[in-house]
Amino acid sequence: xxxxxxxxxxxxxxxxxxxxxxxxxxxxxxxxxxxxxxxxxxxxxxxxxxxxxxxxxxxxxxxxxxxxxxxxxxxxxxxxxxxxxxxxxxxxxxxxxxxxxxxxxxxxxxxx
Amino acid sequence: xxxxxxxxxxxxxxxxxxxxxxxxxxxxxxxxxxxxxxxxxxxxxxxxxxxxxxxxxxxxxxxxxxxxxxxxxxxxxxxxxxxxxxxxxxxxxxxxxxxxxxxxxxxxxxxxxxxxxxxxxxxx
Numbered sequence: 001x002x003x004x005x006x007x008x009x010x011x012x013x014x015x016x017x018x019x020x021x022x023x024x025x026x027x028x029x030x031x032x033x034x035x036x037x038x039x040x041x042x043x044x045x046x047x048x049x050x051x052x053x054x055x056x057x058x059x060x061x062x063x064x065x066x067x068x069x070x071x072x073x074x075x076x077x078x079x080x081x082x083x084x085x086x087x088x089x090x091x092x093x094x095x096x097x098x099x100x101x102x103x104x105x106x107x108x109x110x111x112x
Numbered sequence: 113x114x115x116x117x118x119x120x121x122x123x124x125x126x127x128x129x130x131x132x133x134x135x136x137x138x139x140x141x142x143x144x145x146x147x148x149x150x151x152x153x154x155x156x157x158x159x160x161x162x163x164x165x166x167x168x169x170x171x172x173x174x175x176x177x178x179x180x181x182x183x184x185x186x187x188x189x190x191x192x193x194x195x196x197x198x199x200x201x202x203x204x205x206x207x208x209x210x211x212x213x214x215x216x217x218x219x220x221x222x223x224x225x226x227x228x229x230x231x232x233x234x235x236x
Contacts, residue, residue: 035220037220039222039223041157041223043151043157048207048226048227048228048229049149049151049157049207049223049226050226051222051223051224053222054220054221054222054224055220055222058221060221060222060224061224090156092156092157094157094159094223096220096222099159099162099171100147100159100160100161100162100171100172100173101147101159101162101223102159103156103157103158103159104156105156106156106157
């Protein structure tokens with residue numbers, strides 16, 4: 001089974017400043033089709049999770065361009081170029097190479 | 113509007129059963145894999161089960177194998193999760209989510225649509 005490890009688990013942020021979350025997988029998520037099967041999700045307080053990034057670097061529809069995803073193989077990063085107050089919540093990476101998929105532990109982002 | 117609406121959650125004693133339902137609208141349900149995901153404050157998010165677009169294959173996380181059954185009725189645009197022999201550790205909010213698109217080939221765009229969730233509490 002693939003194990004997903006996120007860091008940090010808690011991230012205090014200052015509005016207007018950048019932020020970054022790391023996600024490492026125990027196995028490569030690079031499919032033979034050349035795509036990395038790694039997604040990022042955000043669960044805001046009191047809401048359902050929603051998709052931010054799919055296949056490592058593709059922003060989902062309606063996601064602001066301050067969010068970006070990068071990485072390949074086993075190392076991935078989610079970056080927020082300038083954090084806004086509405087970005088608070090728990091961020092999860094998820095591998096989609098196996099079924100059922102596996103999530104990371106989550107990174108709680110809160111305003112300093 | 114693309115939408116998923118779950119129902120069927122509730123409180124049950126250990127060893128009991130529940131059947132969750134998820135009604136889809138606004139998209140061609142029969143063309144998508146579907147996934148049940150649960151959330152607990154302590155463990156975060158966990159994919160519980162997947163089902164292929166035509167119901168031909170089903171996949172389960174080890175902790176629910178032999179106890180949970182995922183199914184679908186494409187004529188009714190509905191997804192189900194039959195949960196038997198429930199345990200305290202199954203207590204969670206359960207979400208249905210739209211998974212990969214199948215139109216001859218498989219297309220992956222993430223778990224792009226989620227329902228609002230239904231709460232399952234297992235306690236004596």
